[in-house]
Every structure is written in C-alpha cells, then in structure tokens.
Amino acid sequence: MEPTAANPRGYWESSALMQAHDQMLRAAGSRWNDWGPFNPDWADTEIAVKFQELVEPLVEREFGDHPLILIKDPRICRFFPFWLEVLKKLKITAQAIIPVRHPLDVARSLELRDHFGRDRSYLLWLRHMLDAEASSRTVTRTFVGYDQLLDNWKNVAGKIATDLDLKWPKMSSDTEALIADFLSAELRHHHSTGTPVAASMELSDWIGTAHRILDGLADGAKESQADRETLDRIRNEFDRTSGVYAAVVREHETRVEGLYADVKTRLAERTRELQDLSGKHEEVVQGHAQGQDALAKQRDEISALATAIESLQSGHERMQANLIREHKEALSRTSALLAEKTAACEGLSSKYAKLADEVLAQTKELVATQHALTTAEASGEAQARDLAELRDKLRECEETIEARFQETAKLTRMVLDLEKAVATKDKLLSDAETKRRAISSERDKAVEREQKALHALEESRRGAILSEYRLAAESAAERQLSSEYRAHLEKIVGSRLWKLRKSLGRGGVHSEAEQSLAPRARQVEQEGKLRDSGIFDEEWYLSRYPEVRESGLEPIEHYLVHGALLGFDPGPGFETLSYLARYPDVRHAGVNPLLHYIEHGRQEGRIASGRDRVMTER
Numbered sequence: 273m274e275p276t277a278a279n280p281r282g283y284w285e286s287s288a289l290m291q292a293h294d295q296m297l298r299a300a301g302s303r304w305n306d307w308g309p310f311n312p313d314w315a316d317t318e319i320a321v322k323f324q325e326l327v328e329p330l331v332e333r334e335f336g337d338h339p340l341i342l343i344k345d346p347r348i349c350r351f352f353p354f355w356l357e358v359l360k361k362l363k364i365t366a367q368a369i370i371p372v373r374h375p376l377d378v379a380r381s382l383e384l385r386d387h388f389g390r391d392r393s394y395l396l397w398l399r400h401m402l403d404a405e406a407s408s409r410t411v412t413r414t415f416v417g418y419d420q421l422l423d424n425w426k427n428v429a430g431k432i433a434t435d436l437d438l439k440w441p442k443m444s445s446d447t448e449a450l451i452a453d454f455l456s457a458e459l460r461h462h463h464s465t466g467t468p469v470a471a472s473m474e475l476s477d478w479i480g481t482a483h484r485i486l487d488g489l490a491d492g493a494k495e496s497q498a499d500r501e502t503l504d505r506i507r508n509e510f511d512r513t514s515g516v517y518a519a520v521v522r523e524h525e526t527r528v529e530g531l532y533a534d535v536k537t538r539l540a541e542r543t544r545e546l547q548d549l550s551g552k553h554e555e556v557v558q559g560h561a562q563g564q565d566a567l568a569k570q571r572d573e574i575s576a577l578a579t580a581i582e583s584l585q586s587g588h589e590r591m592q593a594n595l596i597r598e599h600k601e602a603l604s605r606t607s608a609l610l611a612e613k614t615a616a617c618e619g620l621s622s623k624y625a626k627l628a629d630e631v632l633a634q635t636k637e638l639v640a641t642q643h644a645l646t647t648a649e650a651s652g653e654a655q656a657r658d659l660a661e662l663r664d665k666l667r668e669c670e671e672t673i674e675a676r677f678q679e680t681a682k683l684t685r686m687v688l689d690l691e692k693a694v695a696t697k698d699k700l701l702s703d704a705e706t707k708r709r710a711i712s713s714e715r716d717k718a719v720e721r722e723q724k725a726l727h728a729l730e731e732s733r734r735g736a737i738l739s740e741y742r743l744a745a746e747s748a749a750e751r752q753l754s755s756e757y758r759a760h761l762e763k764i765v766g767s768r769l770w771k772l773r774k775s776l777g778r779g780g781v782h783s784e785a786e787q788s789l790a791p792r793a794r795q796v797e798q799e800g801k802l803r804d805s806g807i808f809d810e811e812w813y814l815s816r817y818p819e820v821r822e823s824g825l826e827p828i829e830h831y832l833v834h835g836a837l838l839g840f841d842p843g844p845g846f847e848t849l850s851y852l853a854r855y856p857d858v859r860h861a862g863v864n865p866l867l868h869y870i871e872h873g874r875q876e877g878r879i880a881s882g883r884d885r886v887m888t889e890r
Contacts, residue, residue, distance in 0.1 A: 282511070285345045286334050289327070293347040296323050302350070305386070308514045310350045310403065327358050331533070340441060342369075350406035367436045368413035370404050371421070372490040373397075374501070375468045391470050394479050401486060402507040409500070412436055415489040425455050432528065437489050460561070462714050474513075483722065521865045538577060542570060543794050544733050549739060574733050579782050623683060634672060640658035734839065734849060737859065740839050744862030752794075798867055799828045805870045807880075809843035814840070846883045854879060 296402075297303050300314045314320055335341040341364075348355055350366075359366045379393035421428045426448075433440060467480045485499045533671035545566070802808045810827040814820055817840055820830045831842050839849045850859060851865040855878060858868050869880055 276746060283635055286330075286343070288330050288334060289343065290345055290347070292323070292327055292330060296351065296354075298346065300351075304347055305388070305392075305396060307392070307399040309399075311510045315351070315354055315357070323352070323370070324358055324361070328362060331358070331362060331364075346400055349407075350409040352404065365410050367438075368404075368408040368411055368438075369432060370401075370408065370413060370415050370416055370486075371418050372401070372483075372486045373418035375483055377418075379468070382783060391472070391475065394468065394470050394475060396505075396743040398475075398479060398482060399480060402503060402510065405486065405503055413460070415486060417487065417490040420490070422455055425451060469778070471713060472706075474509075478510060534577070536571060542574075542608070542736065545570065549743070570736055574729070574736070578727055624817060630676060636674070662741055681837070733782055737849060737853050738837070738839050741859045741862065744860050745837060745864075746862070748862030795829070795832060798864070799826075801870055802828050802831070802866060805866070807843050807846050807866065812843050813840070831866070842866050845880060850882055851878075851880065854882075 297306070299319050300311050302308070302310060311683065331341075332345075343355070352735050375394055375397045378397045379388070379390045381395040382388040382396070383390065412435070414432055416428050416431065432438075467485070468476070482503060485503060489495060489499075499744065522599060592611055631665045688876075808828060808831065811832065813827045813835075817835070820827055820835075823830055825833065831840060834840075835842070836848055846864050846866055846869065851869065851873075855873075858865055858873075861868075869878065872878075873880070
C-alpha cells in the first residue's frame with residue numbers, strides 16, 4: 273500500500289488482498305470497524321467458497337513462488353480459519369505472528385485518524401486480539417510487542433525465528449540498514465503504559481486482563497491453560513454482550529458516521545465557495561444572475577442537510593424511547609418477582625414464629641409432666657399405673673417436639689434460599705441499571721456530536737445569508753451613489769454658482785464637500801428615521817457590541833455603515849439576520865433591513881424578530 277499522512281513510510285499490506293478482505297466483510301454483513309463477533313457459519317457458505325477461488329490466484333500473483341511469504345492485514349483476525357483453508361489448498365504451511373500493541377495507543381491512533389471514541393476503539397482492539405488468539409491455537413505461532421519492534425527489531429526478529437523455527441533468507445548488512453531506516457521510532461506517535469480505563473468497569477477489566485496476558489506472551493512468557501481459559505471466558509462474555517447491544521449501537525454509529533461525513537463534505541464545499549465569492553467581488557457584480565442561481569442551489573442543499581439532521585434526531589428519539597420502555601418493563605417484572613418473594617419470606621417468618629411458640633409451650637408442658645412424674649414416683653407402687661401413662665405422654669411429647677424441630681429446620685433452609693434468590697435479583701437489577709447508564713452515556717455523547725454538527729451548519733447558513741446580503745448591499749450602494757452623483761451634478765450645473773465659476777474659469781472644479789454632500793444628506797436622513805423609530809436602542813447597541821466604542825462612530829452611524837452588514841441587531845425588538853432570512857426580497861435588494869421595516873415592513877405586517885423559528889423553518 274502507498275504511504276499516507278498517517279504513515280509516511282507506507283504499509284506492509286497488499287492492496288489487492290485488503291480490497292478482497294473488505295469485500296468478504298461486506299459479504300458476511302460486517303465491516304473493518306465492526307466489533308461484533310464474525311458470523312461463525314459464513315465459512316460453510318457458497319459465497320465463502322467463491323472467495324477462496326478469488327483469493328488463491330491473488331496469493332500466487334502477489335507472491336509468486338517465493339518459499340517464505342508474509343501476509344499482513346488486521347482484517348485477517350476476523351476470519352483466520354478461512355485463510356487456513358486457502359493456504360492448505362495452496363500447500364503452504366501456515367504460521368502466525370500476532371503483534372501486541374497497547375490498547376490506549378490504538379485508541380489514540382483511531383481517534384486521530386477516524387474520530388472514533390475511546391471505548392469504541394477498545395472494543396475493536398479486544399475483538400481483533402481475542403479472535404486472533406483463539407483461532408490461531410492450532411498452528412505454530414508467536415507474540416511480539418509493537419514497542420519492542422520499534423526499539424530493538426533485531427531481538428524481535430530473533431524471537432520470531434526461534435518460536436517459528438525458521439531462518440531469515442536475506443539477512444545482511446544492507447538488509448539491516450533498510451529495516452533500521454524503515455522502522456523509525458520517530459514515527460511512533462503514541463507510547464502508553466499502565467492499565468487502560470474504559471467507561472464501563474466490565475470493559476476495563478476485559479481490556480486490562482487480556483492485555484496483561486498477551487503482553488506477557490510477547491515478553492516471552494509460556495502459554496498456559498489457565499490463561500487460555502481466562503481469554504475464552506472474556507471472549508464468551510464479550511460475544512454475549514455484543515449480541516444484546518451491538519445491533520442498536522451499530523445502527524446509531526452508522527447513522528452518526530454518515531451524517532458526520534456528509535456534513536463535513538458539504539461544509540467544506542460551502543467554505544470554498546464562500547472564499548471564492550469574497551475574492552471575486554467584481555465577477556459576482558457582473559454576473560449577478562449567475563450568482564443568484566448558485567446561492568439558491570446552496571440554500572436548497574442547506575435545507576436538505578437540515579432535513580437529514582431532523583430525521584436522524586427523530587429516529588434517535590424513537591430508539592431512546594424504546595430502550596427506556598424496555599428497561600422499565602424489565603424493572604417492573606423484576607420488582608413484582610421481588611415483592612412476591614418478599615411476601616413469601618414474611619409468611620414463612622410468621623409460620624416460623626408460630627412454631628417456635630408451640631415448641632416453647634410443649635417444652636413447658638414437658639417440664640410440668642416431668643415434675644408430675646417425679647411426684648408420682650415418690651408416691652410408690654400405688655401410682656405405678658399413672659407413672660406409665662405419664663411416660664407415654666412424655667414419649668409422645670418428645671416425638672412431637674422432634675417433628676416440630678425438623679419442620680423448623682426445613683423452613684429455616686427455605687428462608688435462606690429465598691434470601692439468596694432476593695440477593696441474585698438485586699444484582700440483576702444493579703447490572704441492568706449499569707448497562708442502562710452506559711447506553712444513556714453513549715446516547716448523550718451522540719446527541720452532543722449531533723448538536724455540534726447542527727451548530728456548525730447553522731453558522732454556515734448565517735454566513736451564506738450575510739454574504740448574499742453584503743454583495744447585494746454593495747451593488748445597491750454603487751448604483752445609489754452613481755444616481756445621486758448624477759442628480760447632484762445636474763443641479764450644480766444649473767445653479768448660479770456654477771455659471772459664476774464658469775465665467776471665472778473654474779467651472780470644472782468641485783470641492784470635496786460638494787462631492788459628498790448628497791450621500792451625507794441621505795445618511796443624515798436615514799439616521800433621523802432610525803432615531804425616531806423607537807426601535808434603535810443606542811445604549812443596548814453599545815452594551816451588546818463593545819467594539820463599536822473603539823470604532824469612533826456613533827451607534828446609529830455604525831449600524832448604517834457596518835452593523836447591518838455584520839448581522840448586528842439595532843435593539844432587543846429587531847433581529848437583523850432573522851429579517852434578512854425571512855424576507856429574501858429585502859436581502860436581494862441590498863437595503864438596510866431596519867430602514868426597510870420602518871419605511872415598508874411595519875405597514876405590510878412583516879415580523880421584526882423570531883430568529884430561532886425562522887432559521888428552523890428554512
């Protein structure tokens with residue numbers, strides 16, 4: 273693969289094989305940044321057989337008959353068993369080299385290059401590493417550290433040769449120089465240490481445990497059955513969690529990514545167009561009609577973007593409502609079960625207390641009987657018959673007490689079992705609440721990103737409206753100035769002063785005051801209208817825009833000359849940008865929006881404020 277800004281030295285991957293891998297992922301309903309489990313039945317489908325027939329000639333074309341080849345692509349982690357079948361048919365012995373990089377370094381790289389969130393990058397790292405480790409257990413393999421490769425590649429090469437029992441065929445001083453030049457530590461953008469921390473404690477535990485085991489293998493530790501069982505447990509829990517939440521999260525990620533890419537592209541296009549317009553004022557004035565068409569097209573595209581964002585927000589709200597409803601139903605069912613078990617415990621406790629009272633009463637009766645027996649024995653043989661009867665009663669009481677004790681023990685065990693069940697339900701409720709908070713956190717982040725995109729779009733729309741108004745205002749000002757100068761010149765030529773100057777030989781000379789008299793008179797008249805309207809608030813204007821004081825201009829003069837073109841509001845009761853956005857005829861005419869409202873808009877019933885509603889409607 274060719275070098276890029278993210279990797280100026282180039283890549284080891286084959287472009288042809290990488291494209292084939294992307295096609296395979298799409299055919300299996302997945303993609304390169306999918307952190308869910310790969311379809312385990314895909315290898316047995318007809319489409320998998322067709323891809324084997326596609327990949328086999330690619331291997332022969334890319335590597336020819338070389339005795340030692342290296343195929344590198346992170347996507348292989350998802351479907352390594354597929355490659356084992358391909359290499360088996362090509363009679364190539366498969367061995368695996370698994371690089372281990374710190375999860376935080378991977379997350380920072382993906383954040384810089386693809387704008388991924390940290391937890392999403394952790395999920396991608398965990399999926400690729402767990403799948404690669406599990407599927408490569410049947411072949412000879414070795415683990416190498418990414419940082420070790422950059423710091424001392426010779427040691428890593430020696431470890432690979434030892435673990436895989438191979439010899440490097442092209443090891444020489446020239447080869448070592450080329451490798452040292454390619455593997456430059458200066459190109460390492462991130463170097464993290466310690467245990468990575470995710471938003472979820474469960475994900476942090478998975479990432480930390482998996483990285484500790486794999487990093488130890490890269491450092492030379494021996495593989496153990498205990499470590500494999502730990503990695504299998506993490507992978508099984510990860511697969512089960514992915515099955516529950518992956519579909520919902522993936523749908524939201526796809527929508528947000530598509531919207532982000534589309535908005536980013538369109539905003540870039542609008543920015544370039546506005547820069548071209550500002551740098552070509554004369555061309556825009558000459559081709560005004562053509563510029564209007566371009567601006568109309570831009571407004572249509574901005575409207576389409578707003579519609580797309582509204583649709584995404586609506587879908588997001590529906591998904592949020594469904595998740596909340598399902599969570600409430602689960603909580604309701606669990607609460608009902610808990611109440612039922614609690615009631616059963618209370619019933620058993622009551623029965624236990626009743627039995628205890630009966631045992632106590634019978635014990636008292638036994639004591640009384642024993643006392644009577646002692647008295648009867650003292651009476652001699654005359655009371656022997658009564659003694660026998662009392663002994664029978666004593667035996668019956670003892671048997672009854674034993675039965676009561678047995679029943680009490682049984683009830684006690686039932687109470688303990690119910691207490692354990694209640695504790696289990698409490699843990700399930702806690703786990704459900706934790707997952708709901710995680711989903712809510714992801715939802716809040718997505719909403720924040722959408723709001724930022726919407727704000728950027730709003731700023732672009734405001735800039736487009738002001739740019740259109742400025743161009744129209746400049747054109748109108750030029751036409752107005754030209755018309756006023758011609759009228760004023762005709763008036764001067766017909767005056768006595770002109771004739772007197774002409775007789776004195778000074779007819780073609782005009783003072784600067786004479787040349788600026790008409791425009792200044794028009795501005796004074798406009799200032800008077802704004803002041804008398806009761807809408808322009810000078811104190812409010814100076815407080816809202818402190819830079820006006822530094823300009824040295826009066827507030828009304830500043831608004832007429834600069835403020836309206838910058839989108840400044842003359843007072844709390846009139847919104848300049850809202851008025852221009854709502855009434856395109858005012859914007860296209862290039863007239864001051866407040867003057868238009870005073871002279872025409874108020875009588876026509878036009879609205880002077882309401883920015884948020886206007887911008888949303890457009």
